[in-house]
Amino acid sequence: MQFSKSTGYALHALIHLARAERGQNVGIKELSGLLGVSESYLSKIMSKLRQDGILKAVTGVNGGYELARSADQITFLDIVEIIEGRQQLYDCFNMDEERHQLFFEAESAGTEAEGFSVHSKGCLVKKVMDGAEKQMNDYLRRHTIQSVLDSASFDCGHEETNKK
Amino acid sequence: MQFSKSTGYALHALIHLARAERGQNVGIKELSGLLGVSESYLSKIMSKLRQDGILKAVTGVNGGYELARSADQITFLDIVEIIEGRQQLYDCFNMDEERHQLFFEAESAGTEAEGFSVHSKGCLVKKVMDGAEKQMNDYLRRHTIQSVLDSASFDCGHEETNKK
DNA sequence: TGCATTATAGATAACTACTGTCTATAATGG
DNA sequence: CCATTATAGACAGTAGTTATCTATAATGCA
Ligand code: SF4
Ligand code: SF4
Numbered sequence: 001m002q003f004s005k006s007t008g009y010a011l012h013a014l015i016h017l018a019r020a021e022r023g024q025n026v027g028i029k030e031l032s033g034l035l036g037v038s039e040s041y042l043s044k045i046m047s048k049l050r051q052d053g054i055l056k057a058v059t060g061v062n063g064g065y066e067l068a069r070s071a072d073q074i075t076f077l078d079i080v081e082i083i084e085g086r087q088q089l090y091d092c093f094n095m096d097e098e099r100h101q102l103f104f105e106a107e108s109a110g111t112e113a114e115g116f117s118v119h120s121k122g123c124l125v126k127k128v129m130d131g132a133e134k135q136m137n138d139y140l141r142r143h144t145i146q147s148v149l150d151s152a153s154f155d156c157g158h159e160e161t162n163k164k
Numbered sequence: 165m166q167f168s169k170s171t172g173y174a175l176h177a178l179i180h181l182a183r184a185e186r187g188q189n190v191g192i193k194e195l196s197g198l199l200g201v202s203e204s205y206l207s208k209i210m211s212k213l214r215q216d217g218i219l220k221a222v223t224g225v226n227g228g229y230e231l232a233r234s235a236d237q238i239t240f241l242d243i244v245e246i247i248e249g250r251q252q253l254y255d256c257f258n259m260d261e262e263r264h265q266l267f268f269e270a271e272s273a274g275t276e277a278e279g280f281s282v283h284s285k286g287c288l289v290k291k292v293m294d295g296a297e298k299q300m301n302d303y304l305r306r307h308t309i310q311s312v313l314d315s316a317s318f319d320c321g322h323e324e325t326n327k328k
Numbered sequence: 329t330g331c332a333t334t335a336t337a338g339a340t341a342a343c344t345a346c347t348g349t350c351t352a353t354a355a356t357g358g
Numbered sequence: 359c360c361a362t363t364a365t366a367g368a369c370a371g372t373a374g375t376t377a378t379c380t381a382t383a384a385t386g387c388a
Binding site: 001002003004005007008009011012015035036076084085087088089090091092093094124125128129131132133135136138139140143148151 | 165166167168169171172173175176179199200240248249251252253254255256257258288289292293295296297299300302303304307312315
């Protein structure tokens with residue numbers, strides 16, 4: 001289990017866009033050169049980000065990409081979910097059997113047993129695995145593109161006052 | 165990005181072993197039947213768990229598997245790391261370029277710049293992604309096979325007193 | 329209008345990891 | 359000696375990722 005390379009590409013491209021001046025389009029050529037990926041492949045990723053409302057894109061001369069919202073409104077979780085997909089990390093096998101009812105939580109056994117699925121609520125194994133995913137997602141949600149830029153010191157600090 | 169099915173198989177098999185009486189071997193036939201996986205495939209997973217010291221295995225008549233240590237000494241993280249591997253979730257691409265030095269953290273810029281890699285220490289993108297993974301791993305480390313059994317109420321609660 | 333530029337979409341292929349099966353081998357107990 | 363059981367290796371099918379190529383549509387400019 002690993003994050004796909006595409007997620008890395010997306011993150012790096014967005015950081016570059018965030019550093020570009022507001023209202024200025026950045027072309028795929030510049031981005032792909034910077035990341036060392038083909039224009040063709042990267043453009044697919046950018047399109048996906050656009051479809052999900054992270055970017056705005058302009059075709060034609062002087063076209064390119066621009067952030068659709070401010071960098072502090074774009075979380076790492078946004079990007080990960082868009083590129084990696086929104087399926088859960090842990091997927092129950094054995095969905096149609098009744099063997100897994102073994103792992104019901106004690107408290108929820110007889111209280112409100114109406115219309116809830118074995119997998120989503122009752123099972124403790126699933127609960128642990130989903131809980132682990134939630135920990136990661138919460139962390140990713142707390143970090144934005146802007147938060148990374150804020151704590152970075154760039155080589156040529158021309159307008160970023162290195163506030164040490 | 166998803167956990168492999170094998171991780172699920174491993175977790176379920178271990179829980180079954182933990183419920184079995186101490187000193188009693190459980191065969192691959194029983195386990196595979198329970199999980200609905202082929203003996204052949206599951207045995208590979210079990211072997212891996214044995215090689216990593218989670219299980220003990222006995223060949224021959226009346227052979228089978230048994231936990232090598234008590235269930236509260238086997239964490240979810242142990243299993244995940246054994247089956248999924250121990251590589252980091254986020255892998256830096258672009259390892260040989262010097263472009264990524266852009267994302268250095270301000271504090272660490274001039275203090276102790278000796279013998280540390282751009283990727284592991286300096287980069288804030290990597291830091292966020294590794295931090296996210298750590299959140300998940302810490303959570304998985306806090307949960308053991310035993311902790312799941314403790315809070316479960318089994319259908320036939322013959323010796324588990326349902327301590328509400 | 330016509331042209332160069334730029335993003336988009338689809339088809340497709342190479343590669344990799346995951347999942348699964350089959351066969352042969354070794355160890356154990358009776 | 360034999361039945362049982364785990365182990366190991368080879369192998370194939372599947373799916374997802376990564377990547378390339380081509381064609382198309384939109385835009386700005388001369
Ligand atoms: S994790 Fe729980 S609900 Fe999911 S397959 Fe296993 S026992 Fe069933
Ligand atoms: S995450 Fe940081 S260190 Fe890794 S490739 Fe990107 S810029 Fe470089």
